[in-house]
Amino acid sequence: MRIGVFICHCGSNIAGTVDCAAVAAKAATYPDVAYATDIMYACAEPGQDAIIAAIKEHQLSGVVVASCTPRMHEPTFRKTVERAGLNRYMFEMANIREHVSWIGKDIEANTNKAAELVRMAAAKLRLNKELKPKSFPVTKRLLVVGGGVAGIQAALDAADAGLEVILVEKQPTIGGKMAKLDKTFPTVDCSSCILGPRMVDVAQHPNITLYAYSEVESVSGYVGNFDVKIRKKASYVDWVKCTGCGLCTEKCPARKSYDRFNEGVGPTTAIIIPFPQAIPKKASIEREHCRLLTGGKCGVCAKVCPTGAINYAMEDEIIEARVGGIVAATGYDLIDWKIYEEYGGGRYPDVVTSLQYERMLSASGPTGGHIKRPSDGVEPKDVVFIQCVGSRDPSIGRPYCSGFCCMYTAKQAILTKDHIPDSQSYVFYMDIRSPGKGYDEFTRRVQEEYKARYIRGRVSLVYPKGNKLIVRGADTLMGVQVEVEADLVVLAVGAEAASESAKLAEKLRISYDSYGFFMEGHPKLKPVETNTAGVFLAGACQGLKDIPSSVAQGSAAAAKAIGLLSRDMLDSDPQIAFVSANRCVGCGKCIEVCPFKAIQEIDLRGQPKAEVIETVCQGCGLCNATCPQGAIQLSHFTDNQILAEVEALCRF
Amino acid sequence: MSVLNTKELRIIGFLCNWCSYGGADTAGVGRFTQPTDLRVVRVPCSGRINPLFILKSLLGGADGVLVSGCHPRDCHYAEGNFYARRRLELLKGFLPVLGIDPRRFEYTWVSASEGQRWQHVVEAFTAQIHGLGPARGWPEAPELEILNAVAR
């Protein structure tokens, strides 16, 4: 073999702490290395051209590039060597940036380490084989999980591009948090007026199948062909028959049920249609509140339903579907703010969350858009907003900024003035974060035009006094203690990933961070991809963001999915297992361990042997480490290749 | 001998591509400074790691071997890391039989987002190996076949 080695400077990223020329000189002495050089930017066009030219000039049959992580540019350089006529797998990378130059400043140690990493890569490359992908057909159907504004956008864009879309939403209606909002910043336009029509589009789109009140049960398979099971939860109402007339919700006697859609502002019935514009506009019974389903006597809804849609015996249903790609758009939830004893820990009815306040502002909410104190129904005059409740607080393990609270607090202060002209709003804040188009102007307007009083400082205590709440805090700009007498306190509660996000991530085999937010493929360059091919992200599930950004990401995820599913065939990754029939003794151990059922037993002249189903194998190599004979080997990561790397280190 | 004399010891890491290799990358991107002894071998999954690789490393001259994969339940390939855990636990128990201090081998779980955790893991393990000092050399590393038999 004739190996070419290219040591990238990455400008000064590598060359700053690694002597690249010395590494190249060392590499030239390694077995089979025919050519070695250092290069300014290997990935840039001149760099790639230089690699191609060197392959031709020196008749290279394999290439090592020592640069950044292979998780970044392995695909780039594989294409480069392919353009020069080599098989794309006759290529190895040594990671001398993330694993060397960026983690230490000792040039001597770094240079030595870089040279050794190159030695390992070259040793492995000597055993590389040309690999060719197989192609397989793609299922042109997309699954979108989560029907908030991000998921809705992704579903509509993909459906408009001609893809079949399955939208799975956990709640009985789509719309997510945006459906709960009254108005939206920074234009203060009505949330349901802009979201409502999009929700209707989802219901009416011929390419979209909506499963509301459903969850993803399991996912198997791989990019191009995922097999998903969807659990349609029992709603106890036959949605084919239900016309959404709402008679049942008027007559249901269980009137003290928790109203999830309205965030518990006022009670609701056991059988509900979450809100007038719900999509689908169908009734469902919440089991834990239903008198009949919890063992009592009732059955009123069945009696009044004009279409006979009520079915108390309904059970969960499992629906199976095959899809080519998946968009996760499961959004966020507010953190449990009751851990903050200083704000009353939930004991004072007139301390409400920002989302509850949205429901109180909304004309379709339980108060009909009239702001009333939950304790006595009186209109408040002095309203105190406390920001960063559970955001930027390392003491509760939430060091991050929730991103949208500064803006929606400003919005809510404006709306308060609109609803109650003689009211006064006070906002306790840490910093005002408003970097968006028209955003900073908005947070100024609320102070200058709407005369909200912004107080920079934390609140140390909220306590009741008569029928008022005293909010005690610091004004750090004035350097004084302040106390405000409030009729109502609104907490801008911080957000975290939607409950059970981690469980979904595990089903989708994607990574998530310690807060449950899903990890994108690359923080800058792959913001909507994940490291699992065919799975994309949209909206707040990837990291908290406001509506404009969620919508943009929904479209971006759809564009990626459309790109993937516009192809009829995909290439399978040839880095898969293969069996040497003459070494295999047919013990079946590999068949037992393979998580993908990718190995089958075949009969070879009367003897049982293992055989890998090429398009099913995912290349984990579990079988390889299990086989007592070393008969099944993972291409590109064979025992000998890995041991060659070990030996390259141990021998020297 | 290209291990920097006396300064470094020979430490080999086997990292799964999806979680720990990513975590090490994240540490790099975050410029989390680490000791320079470790050399990383990238494998698709911790389940790919044959205990033989670790034995071969330790008998072949490595002073320490570190394995890191995805957190349990987080495996990119569903369950590879469960098998890995079982195998590696067995191996650790078996090392003294070969006269190898079991502290020369550790396995752990680091996710792709845990750059700082990776830094701590590398610092702690490197310190542990330096505490033990260079491994007693094996005059002749046993042949692959013998090791293979031992490893099963």
Ligand SMILES: Cc1cc2nc3c(=O)[nH]c(=O)nc-3n(C[C@H](O)[C@H](O)[C@H](O)COP(=O)(O)OP(=O)(O)OC[C@H]3O[C@@H](n4cnc5c(N)ncnc54)[C@H](O)[C@@H]3O)c2cc1C
């Ligand atoms: C009080 C408040 C006011 C706000 N005001 C504004 C504003 O004025 N302007 C603005 O731009 N932004 C505002 N925001 C931010 C806005 O709510 C978010 O940007 C937006 O809702 C994010 O959309 P999403 O689709 O990513 O997530 P979500 O709206 O959270 O939607 C996620 C959807 O996925 C569903 N889901 C969750 N888990 C699963 C699962 N496992 N399976 C199936 N479905 C699942 C949920 O039920 C939900 O329907 C406000 C936020 C708050 C808290």
Ligand code: SF4
């Ligand atoms: S590498 Fe082996 S265990 Fe893994 S998917 Fe392929 S056949 Fe199954």
Ligand code: SF4
């Ligand atoms: S484990 Fe090895 S020997 Fe046993 S059936 Fe599989 S390939 Fe054949």
